[in-house]
Amino acid sequence: MFEHYFADPRTLLLGAITGLVFGFLLQKGGVTRYNVIVNQFRFKDFTVLKTMLTAIVVGAIGVYAMLEFGMIKGLSVKGAELAMNAGGGLIFGVGMVLLGYCPGTALAAVGQGSRDALVGIVGALVGAAVYAETYPLLARTLQPLGNLGKITFADAAHVSPWWFIAALAVGAVTLFVWLEKRKEAVG
């Protein structure tokens, strides 16, 4: 593992710039705070959902437009292994609420002085190591269940992705308008 440990400097520089902007945005958005994240799951603070849905809609429009115009070679879709995706998601949600951060926001939270996030990262590293030992078992059992390959909803439905993006955009804006009105009403 240590023979070629570092990627080339250009790749590392681009990764660092991306991380710098990513961390800056997350912290400014307040989504690096334990209270904000946990209160999303208690439906008392919608900052996380507002941030993520906006990112998804804006990101989708740009990325699919670039694909349409041939500006990018392709997408980077992760394979659908539904049992693993759903099972892992269910486990992840428990961990996210107990820790109060996700992997990216835990790292960012360390930068704002949250010491508990640092402890969470140590736990996460142990979790990653234990997962690596568990993987052969899961690969034999759960991984083959619901294995659909690297598909998107547009692939699955055989329609243009723009229908889904439009639906997502309308859904997100409707939710945002409702949330903002409710906030005004509550005060």
Place this chain on the structure above:
Amino acid sequence: MLGYLRKAQWSPYIVGIGLGVLSWATFYFMEKALGTSTSFVGAAGSAICAVAPEHVAGNAYYLKEYGAKSGGFKPVFDWQMALDLALIAGAFLAARLGGTFRTERVPTLWASRFGPSVAKRYVAAFVGGFILLFGARMAGGCTSGHGISGGLQLAVSSWTFFISMFISGVAMAAVLFGFGSHPAPGAVGAQSHQTRGN
């Protein structure tokens, strides 16, 4: 411009647009999608590799994530590892500029429910982190790789993850903090903690 950078908090919509545009940049300039949790595997693997290299070389998961086609391993300190470390610096800069940097061991919401014990909070954070990364690797991604990157690509895998984690997160929050009631049950004498930092 500088005034805006010094603001304590930005609108979630502005931040969301920023994250979306950042995704365009990673796709266009780097042929990469935002993600953070694979590098935890790389970091854990590196630590184990330092004492038991043959164990890591023989593990199917380290080979799946970092195995090179020509044999051996791809660089573990890669684009994402640099991103992960820079996340800390980016947030530090944002917090310093916004005047929101503060050392916090026990978040106020946690303290209002479970008391001010640092040890208790750290145990929960450790266990939470453990479960979090185990789940992320099983699902094939986390809130960045699946949530943002996969979500915007309309990936079936990612939306399956996103919905599953939200459901279990809501259930876990109800278990820990109770449903609906405010303040949380058991929050006796917690008001002194609530006032700080809100």
